[in-house]
Amino acid sequence: MSTVTEARQRFKLAGRVRPRFWRMQNVRRTVQLVFLALFVMLLAFTVYPVRSPITVDFFFRADPLAVISTFIASREVVGVLIPLAAAMLALTLVLGRFFCGWFCPMGTLIDLSDRFVVRRTRRAAGAKGFPQVKYYILAALLVSALFSVQVAYFFDPFAILTRTVVWVLFAPMALLGRMVTESPVVADWVPSLTQIPFIPETQPHYRMNLLAALLFAGILALGLVSRRFWCRNLCPLGALLALLSGWGIVRRQTASDKCIECHRCDRECKMGAILPDSHRYLARECIYCYNCVSVCAPGATSFPLTLRREGFETATDLNRRRLLGFAALGALWAGITVSDIGAKKAGNSPVKASSPFRIRPPGSLPEEQFLQKCVRCSLCMKVCPTNGLQPALTEAGIEGFWTPVLVPRIGHCAQHCTACGDVCPTDAIQPFTAAEKKYLFIGRAYIDRSMCIVWAQDKKCLVCDEHCSYRALHWKVVDGLRRPFVNEYLCTGCGECEAKCPVQPVAAIRVTTLGDLRHLTREAQKRFYERHLEEE
Amino acid sequence: MNRREMLQWLGVAGMAAIAGCSGRRSGLPEVSQKPLSTPKAEHLKRVQNIVAVASRGNAREMVERALRPLGGIDKFVRPGDTVVLKPNAAWLRTPEQAANTNPEVVAAVVELCKKAGAKRILIVEHTCDNPATMCFEMSGIRKVAEAGGAVIINANAEGMYRPVNITGAKALQQTQVVRDVLEADCFINLPVAKDHSATRVTLGLKNLMGIIWDRQEWHHLGVHECIGDFTLAVKPHLTIIDATRILVTKGPKGPGEVAHPNQIIAAVDPVAADAFATTLFGLKPDDIGYIMHAHRLGVGEARLNRLSITRV
Ligand code: SF4
Ligand code: SF4
Numbered sequence: 001m002s003t004v005t006e007a008r009q010r011f012k013l014a015g016r017v018r019p020r021f022w023r024m025q026n027v028r029r030t031v032q033l034v035f036l037a038l039f040v041m042l043l044a045f046t047v048y049p050v051r052s053p054i055t056v057d058f059f060f061r062a063d064p065l066a067v068i069s070t071f072i073a074s075r076e077v078v079g080v081l082i083p084l085a086a087a088m089l090a091l092t093l094v095l096g097r098f099f100c101g102w103f104c105p106m107g108t109l110i111d112l113s114d115r116f117v118v119r120r121t122r123r124a125a126g127a128k129g130f131p132q133v134k135y136y137i138l139a140a141l142l143v144s145a146l147f148s149v150q151v152a153y154f155f156d157p158f159a160i161l162t163r164t165v166v167w168v169l170f171a172p173m174a175l176l177g178r179m180v181t182e183s184p185v186v187a188d189w190v191p192s193l194t195q196i197p198f199i200p201e202t203q204p205h206y207r208m209n210l211l212a213a214l215l216f217a218g219i220l221a222l223g224l225v226s227r228r229f230w231c232r233n234l235c236p237l238g239a240l241l242a243l244l245s246g247w248g249i250v251r252r253q254t255a256s257d258k259c260i261e262c263h264r265c266d267r268e269c270k271m272g273a274i275l276p277d278s279h280r281y282l283a284r285e286c287i288y289c290y291n292c293v294s295v296c297a298p299g300a301t302s303f304p305l306t307l308r309r310e311g312f313e314t315a316t317d318l319n320r321r322r323l324l325g326f327a328a329l330g331a332l333w334a335g336i337t338v339s340d341i342g343a344k345k346a347g348n349s350p351v352k353a354s355s356p357f358r359i360r361p362p363g364s365l366p367e368e369q370f371l372q373k374c375v376r377c378s379l380c381m382k383v384c385p386t387n388g389l390q391p392a393l394t395e396a397g398i399e400g401f402w403t404p405v406l407v408p409r410i411g412h413c414a415q416h417c418t419a420c421g422d423v424c425p426t427d428a429i430q431p432f433t434a435a436e437k438k439y440l441f442i443g444r445a446y447i448d449r450s451m452c453i454v455w456a457q458d459k460k461c462l463v464c465d466e467h468c469s470y471r472a473l474h475w476k477v478v479d480g481l482r483r484p485f486v487n488e489y490l491c492t493g494c495g496e497c498e499a500k501c502p503v504q505p506v507a508a509i510r511v512t513t514l515g516d517l518r519h520l521t522r523e524a525q526k527r528f529y530e531r532h533l534e535e536e
Numbered sequence: 537m538n539r540r541e542m543l544q545w546l547g548v549a550g551m552a553a554i555a556g557c558s559g560r561r562s563g564l565p566e567v568s569q570k571p572l573s574t575p576k577a578e579h580l581k582r583v584q585n586i587v588a589v590a591s592r593g594n595a596r597e598m599v600e601r602a603l604r605p606l607g608g609i610d611k612f613v614r615p616g617d618t619v620v621l622k623p624n625a626a627w628l629r630t631p632e633q634a635a636n637t638n639p640e641v642v643a644a645v646v647e648l649c650k651k652a653g654a655k656r657i658l659i660v661e662h663t664c665d666n667p668a669t670m671c672f673e674m675s676g677i678r679k680v681a682e683a684g685g686a687v688i689i690n691a692n693a694e695g696m697y698r699p700v701n702i703t704g705a706k707a708l709q710q711t712q713v714v715r716d717v718l719e720a721d722c723f724i725n726l727p728v729a730k731d732h733s734a735t736r737v738t739l740g741l742k743n744l745m746g747i748i749w750d751r752q753e754w755h756h757l758g759v760h761e762c763i764g765d766f767t768l769a770v771k772p773h774l775t776i777i778d779a780t781r782i783l784v785t786k787g788p789k790g791p792g793e794v795a796h797p798n799q800i801i802a803a804v805d806p807v808a809a810d811a812f813a814t815t816l817f818g819l820k821p822d823d824i825g826y827i828m829h830a831h832r833l834g835v836g837e838a839r840l841n842r843l844s845i846t847r848v
Contacts, residue, residue, distance in 0.1 A: 048667060178693060201668050201692050385667040414666055416628055416674075453755065461755045462734040466788055467664060469628070475733055482733065500664075502752035 024290035024303075028101060032108040039105040043165055044198045048385035048419040057379060057425035059105070059158045062088050065138075065237040066159070066375045069152040070426045072145040074372040078427055089244060096248035097241045100231055101287030106157035110220065110228055114270070118223035129225070129232050129272060131285060132318055134239035136326035141236060143330035148368075149337050149399060151330075153376035155236045163402075164216040166382040167206040167391070174199055202411065204387045208402075227270040232285065242284040246314035251306050252286060254279045258300035265292035265301055280311040336398065343397020351519070356512040358395035359406040359493060362413060362440035363421040363432035366519045367396075373428035376402040380420035380429060386411025388495065389420065404429075406442065408495025408511050413442070415469035415494070436522065438470055439529035443493025444515020445472070445486050451508035454483050464497035464509050473497060484509070489532035491515060566710075567698040567718050569770050576722075579611045580773065580804050585837060587803045587812045587845045595640035595780055595800070600648065602776065602802035605846045612774050615653030617721035621645060621686070622772070624728045624743055625675045626664040627789050634783040634794045637728040639676035641778045641800065645726060646684035657686040658716050662746050664789075668692045689716055697749045702769040704833065707761035712749040713770055725772035725806065729779045729813050731787030735759055737817055738788050739810040740775040741767055741826050764829030767806060771835070775809040777801040779816055807836025808843050815840075 039059060045052035060066050067085040071077050092099060100107050141151045153159045177199040222229035231238050256279065266274035269292055273285035292301050343354040352367045361380060364370050381389045381404055388411030391402040404420070406413055421431040432440060445464075449455035454462065458481055465473040465484050472490035475482040486509075493511045501507035517525050572580070583606045590602040603609055613619055623637035631639055642659070649657050659681050663671040668690045672678040681688050689696070697712035717723055727743035735742060741763050745751050747770070754762040779799040786792030797816055803809035807830045811821035821827045821838040831838035 049670075178695070201690060202666065203693075385670075411666070414628070414670075416670065417667075459755070460734050460759055463752075463755055465733045469665075469789070471786060471791075500752075502755040504752075 023294055025294040028288070028290055031102050032111070035103050036105045036108045039161070040165070043162065043170075043382065046379055046382045046423055047198060047200060048383055048417055050383060050419055050422050056383075056423050057377070058084070060375065060377055060379075060425035061085060063156065063158050063237065064089050065152055065240050066156050066377075066425070068240075069141060069145045069150060070373055070375060072142065073148050073150045074369060075148075081426065092241050092244045093247060095250055095288075096245040096283065097238070097285075097287050099241055099287075100235075100238050101289040104157060104231075104237075106161050106235075107228070107231055107287070109161070110223060110230060111270070113220040114223045114227045118220060129229065131232050131272075131282075132316070132322070133233050134235055135243070135316065135318055136322055137234060138236040138239040139323055140326040140330035140333070143327045144334045147331060147334035147338070148372050149334035150372060150375065151333060152236070153374075153402065155234070156375065157230075157235055157237055159375055159377050160216065160219070162382070163212050163376070163378045166378045167209040168213040168216070170382065171204050171206065171209065174204055178203065200385070200387070202385070202387055205410075206381065206390060207393065208391050226272065228287075231287070232271055243316075245284050245286075248283070249305055249307060250288065250303050251283070251308060251312050252281050252292070252301065252303055253306065253308065254311060255300045255302075258298045260298055260300075262297070264295045264297075268292060268295045275313065280313055282313050282315075284314060284316060338399065340397040340399055343399055351513050351516050353395070353513050354397040354400075355395040356514070357405070357407075357510075358392065358400070358513055359408070359443045359495065359511055360516070360518065361389060361404055361406060361420045361429050362437055362442050362492070362494075363430045364442070364518055365428055365430060370428050370518075371396070371399050371403065373426045374403045375426055375428075377425060378402075378404075379423045379425065380404050383419040383423050384411065385417055385419065386414055386499070388412055388499070406495060406511075408498035409505075409507060410499075412496040412499040413437075413492075413494040415496075437494075438490075438492060439526045440522070441492050441515050441517035441525055441528070443495070443511040443513050444488060444491045445493065445495070445497050445509050445511050446514075447484055447486060447509045449508075451503050451506075452484065453503060453508065454481060455508075461502065463500050463502055467496045467500045469494065469496055487532060488515065489529060489535065566701050567713075567715070568700060569718050569723075570720065572773065573614075573721075576612070576614070576773075579607060583607055583611075583804055585805065585808065585843050587801065587805075587808050587843050589799055589801050589812070589845060589847050591797075591799045591847070595638060596644040596647070598780075598798075598800040599641060599644040599776065599802075601848045602800045603648070604848060606774070606802060606804060609648040609652045612722050612724070613649050613652035613654050614721070616655045617653070618656045618658065618716075618719070619649045619654045619722045619724065620658045620660055620717050620720035621649075621724050621726055622660055622717070622743060622747055623677060623726040623778075624738075624746065625659075625661045625671055625677045626746055628665040628671055628674050629790055630674055631676045632781075632794070633790045634728065634730060634781045635788060635790045636671075636675035636677070637726050637778045638780045639680045641776070641780065642677055642726060643680035643684055645724060645776060646680065646686045649722075649724075650685060654722075657684070658689050658720075659686050660689045660691055660714050660716055660747060662691040662714070662749070662751075664746075666692075689714070691747065694749055700769050702765055704768050705765035706829070706833075707757045708754070708765040711753075711762075711766065711769075714747045717747045717770065722774070723770075723772050725775045727775070727777055728782070729777050729801075729816055730783035730790075731785055731792065731817070733787065735763075735826060736824055737814060737819065739813045739824075739827075740772070740777055740806050741810055741830060744770065744772070760825030760829055763826035764833055764835070767830050767835045768833060772806055773804070775801075775803055775806045777809055777813050779813065782816060784817065805836040805843075807831055807838050811836075811838040811840060812843065812845060 042056045046056045061084040064085040067081045144151045219230045271285045273282045345352045389404045390407045392405045395405050416434045421429045453459045472487045493515045495511045497509045498507040588602045588605040590598040627635040629635035691714045700713045727740045732738040779797045781796045
């Protein structure tokens with residue numbers, strides 16, 4: 001009898017696995033759903049004013065990849081980021097790559113889509129894929145970080161996920177919520193429903209939501225090739241955790257006396273971690289989902305606490321030349337972005353900008369440091385109550401792609417709001433108080449007199465003066481009409497005037513980066529602000 | 537139909553609903569302000585040219601006293617009525633900064649309406665500053681609304697507005713107004729008197745810019761003309777101007793100098809109320825474009841010598 005038919009026979013003999021509710025697989029599923037819910041809940045709590053019971057950037061702080069690459073890129077260790085990330089690393093050392101199977105919401109969503117949407121093929125086990133690639137990606141982005149260029153944002157699962165949820169799902173959800181709560185039926189009977197805190201009061205929209213949607217859909221669609229394709233082959237966070245998981249104390253063991261070699265376990269392994277003989281497995285790939293335990297009819301597989309080496313493979317099978325190749329790619333990427341001509345300093349200005357309209361949120365570090373620290377998680381964009389913070393397209397050069405910029409025509413920086421500084425996980429936006437905002441200069445407004453309806457058409461307006469929270473606008477009577485002027489020491493560049501100016505589609509008063517004083521310390525900015533007292 | 541098919545259909549239906557609703561603005565029929573019941577309308581005509589000015593006691597006493605010459609709140613609010621109040625809660629400013637209506641005045645009016653048997657009291661505002669929820673918070677109006685059983689309508693969504701035609705207008709042919717205002721049995725305007733950079737002062741008529749959707753447009757068309765024209769279509773049944781403390785410089789948002797005339801001005805004729813209130817700033821009604829425009833349109837009376845000004 002050939003071995004294949006023999007195996008089939010055994011498979012039949014083994015029969016159905018009797019379902020038991022209390023098995024690890026179900027415990028794991030529950031934990032996964034709980035963490036997914038927590039992730040979504042924290043995002044829901046990321047609205048102004050932030051009143052979350054735990055820090056909303058919890059997942060980013062627990063993400064060693066984001067934390068490490070930020071440390072390397074910025075050459076600076078941020079205290080608050082250490083505990084959770086370190087705990088995660090320590091746990092991985094002891095327990096292996098649990099994180100991916102149990103906690104990562106990205107993994108959970110991939111599992112769900114593999115199960116319900118993509119309807120994976122049963123060839124999963126055969127398609128071993130190319131698990132080394134994730135290490136190469138990790139190498140590339142760490143090397144890039146060495147050259148002070150952050151690219152982790154593009155591959156980090158939490159960054160991808162928050163972006164998708166915020167840019168793609170949040171806006172239509174809010175729209176739906178508003179349609180329901182503002183519909184005559186609901187609003188008449190329960191008017192207070194119109195003020196559900198999770199529904200933002202201005203309908204949010206984000207540029208590039210389609211791109212984010214497509215990228216995420218692509219990641220899920222890879223499930224057609226094999227289950228957890230992303231986690232197996234591409235995820236650099238997975239790679240980092242895999243590197244640390246060769247020493248864990250929870251190890252898969254197969255009792256050869258019980259094993260009937262039905263090969264169900266290696267078909268069922270979503271990571272392709274079980275080798276063809278079913279007794280050996282790739283310890284670095286195993287995410288402890290306990291699927292193999294659940295499908296094993298004779299109960300031959302278990303995960304005891306042990307340090308036994310039988311069947312425990314820790315080889316990574318990395319190709320040194322490729323590894324170096326990817327590292328070189330990372331360096332090249334860093335070189336290209338840093339030399340991005342568009343993001344160079346203009347003339348002898350201290351401000352680096354590829355566009356006069358690259359306005360950063362208040363409290364942001366000076367541009368270079370800002371770029372090194374920002375992980376493009378988009379939490380600040382989610383929390384911004386006016387929706388004015390948007391992902392940068394080209395405003396900050398290639399290097400600043402997807403970093404937050406204020407687009408005043410969409411929404412201004414509201415005077416009393418400190419939310420972006422509060423939620424920024426890496427402190428690229430340093431926390432600030434509402435009182436400090438009057439001298440955190442992020443830009444300055446200029447009146448285009450050829451467009452202003454007072455200057456150009458002799459009409460009454462002064463909407464900008466009406467709205468300026470910092471009294472930076474004032475009027476003087478010129479030719480019999482009150483006409484607006486900007487006081488450079490008081491204008492912070494918040495863009496409230498630009499947001500409210502009735503001239504369409506571009507405002508007659510616009511904020512540019514010329515007033516950006518982030519290269520100065522807060523003290524120095526304060527002294528600059530105080531100059532208006534002398535002028536008076 | 538199996539589960540998957542059903543989910544797919546639900547998805548399609550949901551998308552269709554979103555698509556359908558996003559284009560809904562254009563098709564709405566025009567609405568106009570709900571007419572008053574005959575006895576109410578007749579009473580309002582009788583007290584048309586009275587301007588009551590109260591200047592003693594606390595906010596609550598002044599509001600009550602100012603309403604006496606006009607027949608008391610019962611003549612305006614009948615049991616079971618839906619009352620809409622339009623205070624100024626547009627700015628992220630505290631009560632002391634006098635950019636918004638004094639919350640004590642709002643509280644007093646809410647209390648009186650409740651006593652008169654109002655079924656629902658709505659406080660409507662399309663704020664200038666964002667986020668709106670914080671405007672209600674900082675102005676102190678959320679607190680008094682909650683305490684008095686009034687509901688805050690945060691009118692910052694276009695879906696809450698209905699188009700209104702304005703016949704006889706000079707500049708503004710049509711605009712969108714908060715639905716609840718149009719459907720109210722009694723609409724009370726509760727402005728705060730203050731300085732204004734563009735229109736010199738902001739009073740009752742100017743305060744109505746907080747119940748329309750596209751304020752920017754008014755600046756193109758001419759602010760004074762639009763404010764005047766608008767009163768042809770939507771008129772408050774009662775105007776109570778809060779002049780307990782007024783912002784005299786750097787209006788409308790401040791912070792600026794605050795004076796304390798400690799007065800409450802009440803009138804049925806919105807133009808008359810504003811005309812009198814200009815005197816608080818040492819001005820004449822003729823100085824304010826929108827008041828004179830409304831006067832010329834025949835909405836109300838701006839000549840102070842034609843009014844019966846009653847100090848109480
Ligand atoms: S808001 Fe715009 S149009 Fe109006 S005065 Fe200011 S700059 Fe000119
Ligand atoms: S002038 Fe405009 S940008 Fe400057 S502080 Fe005032 S509102 Fe903000």
